[in-house]
Amino acid sequence: MKVTIIGLGLIGGSLAISLKENGFADTIIGVDALEESEHKALRRRIIDEALPLKEAVAQADLVILATPVDVMLNLLPQILDEVEQQVVMDVGSTKESLLSKINSHPKRGRLVATHPMAGTEYSGIEAAIPNLYDNKYTVVCDAEKSDKDALKLVEQMYRSIPMNITYLDAQAHDVHTAYVSHISHLTSFALALTVLEKERDEERIFELASSGFGSTVRLAKSSPDMWMPIFRQNRDNVLDVLDEHINTLARFRTLLLKRKFEEIYELMEEANHIRKILK
Amino acid sequence: MKVTIIGLGLIGGSLAISLKENGFADTIIGVDALEESEHKALRRRIIDEALPLKEAVAQADLVILATPVDVMLNLLPQILDEVEQQVVMDVGSTKESLLSKINSHPKRGRLVATHPMAGTEYSGIEAAIPNLYDNKYTVVCDAEKSDKDALKLVEQMYRSIPMNITYLDAQAHDVHTAYVSHISHLTSFALALTVLEKERDEERIFELASSGFGSTVRLAKSSPDMWMPIFRQNRDNVLDVLDEHINTLARFRTLLLKRKFEEIYELMEEANHIRKILK
Secondary structure (H helix, E strand, C coil): CEEEEECCCHHHHHHHHHHCCCCCCCCEEEEEECCHHHHHHHHHCCEEEECHHHHHHHHHEEECCCCCCHHHHHHHHHHHHHCCCCEEEECCCCCHHHHHHCCCCCCCCHHHEECCCCCCCCCHHHHHHCCCCCCEEEEEHEEEEEEEHHHHHHHHHHHCCCEEEEEEEEHHHHHHHHHHHHHHHHHHHHHHHHHHHHHCHHHHHHHHCCHHHHHHHHHHHHHHHHHHHHHHHHHHHHHHHHHHHHHHHHHHHHHHCCCCCHHHHHHHHHHCHHHHHHH | CEEEEEEEHHHHHHHHHHHCCCCCCCEEECCCCCHHHHHHHHHCCCCCCECCCCCCCHHHHHHEECCCHHHHHHHHHHHHHHHCCCCEEECCCCHHHHHHHCCCCCCHHHHEEEEECCCCCCHHHCCCCCCCCCEEEEEEECHHHHCCHHHHHHHHHHHHHCCCCEECCHHHHHHHHHHHHHEEEEHHHHHHHHHHHHCCCCHHHHHHHHHHHHHHHHHHCHHHHHHHHHHHHHHHHHHHHHHHHHHHHHHHHHHHCCHHHHHHHHHHHHHHHHHHHHC
């Protein structure tokens, strides 16, 4: 199996490592806008060769699009224009904008839209690691719009890692990910800013910051190049969740203001239900 | 060295394990309001014996108060009433309320007020673990109000773990911890509530939740018994930080609303400065 990966960053690079390691891919062709990323990927043997986009698509059995989601909007139609029997798969964090753009493309059936729910706060090919995806979930969106053979290949690929697969339509995907991923990043960026603006004496933060603070602001290290396009494309859902989150914080604020600590206790007990869901 | 630990939970229990393991304590006496916690601590050999409060204080060289901070308000004056030459140390997350209560106590000098910046989202003696404190920072508050020998003993104890020590007055401590610890817990509780209220289908959250979401809401598993008294005692500082945080979120909201994505990009770049501080 020849796999082309377009976008050699944390996501594409880590996928390349997994597919090479487990034997799903015999050859991995890499494509990146930055020559330096291709060179690094070659030196780390994450890819076997780097080729221009057109050739890389022509030679592949499976094309994986792993660029930031704004780049996907431009690249995906171009790639579909080029494919014959190849299977194309994207791994973007937003789906409605992208899929509405190619829904009437004659090659729509060759595309399988997916979103593996995995990542770290680091970015670039330097951040690519083995086992990033192991035993996590991937979402396949609008599966019925993909050709059966294309869907089957992509399912085999994810199961080979192994990953679990769940199915959602694009709209539901974008709503759910606003809740379980995008808002976490937004609040983390905001919390980092709040604390940085206050605590100019950076050494002091470093000394006092407990591991709790570290885990809450970890995502604030994430790349704006990846996240700005996600917020742009999922703006409406992110706004809805952000409004609800600000309301929840305002409830805590009112209760603190009125010294209603028993009610704060009850809200925290409710929040504890997250224990049943996240181990 | 005979050490009495009052409050056998995550914090007191983990400290007991460290001090036993490194030889600082020859004997550890445990005191807890729950007999069951004393039994568990005895069975796990975290403590050598369980005694009633008065006896436990009388027999100790060093008394460590590790209860929730509301309980400390009642216990600390009682304990100081009992001590002769023993050193007393608390490990509470808030300092102004507690210290203002005993500042004119004739035995004030025997107390060293500290706050080791370490913890997990779990609680109770079951959650006590080795190495919780290793190489983290502890804050010593209002050090000049402690007797020199008492301060020296507590410094030796923390360095034996080993922990780093930093010094702050009580007021500065409460402001800083509102920023680097308390607000993280509050936002985490709020985020868990926001998502739980929306995502009634809990299985779905579990499937889609990425590790990013997990780390952002991890603290929402924390014990309300520990955290409600902290929010009560540090209410004014927490309110200040919460107001600033809501303002920061509202800035993101306005920019999303107006589709000013370049400005969102710039805010995220600013937030990225947290990389330099938190590894």
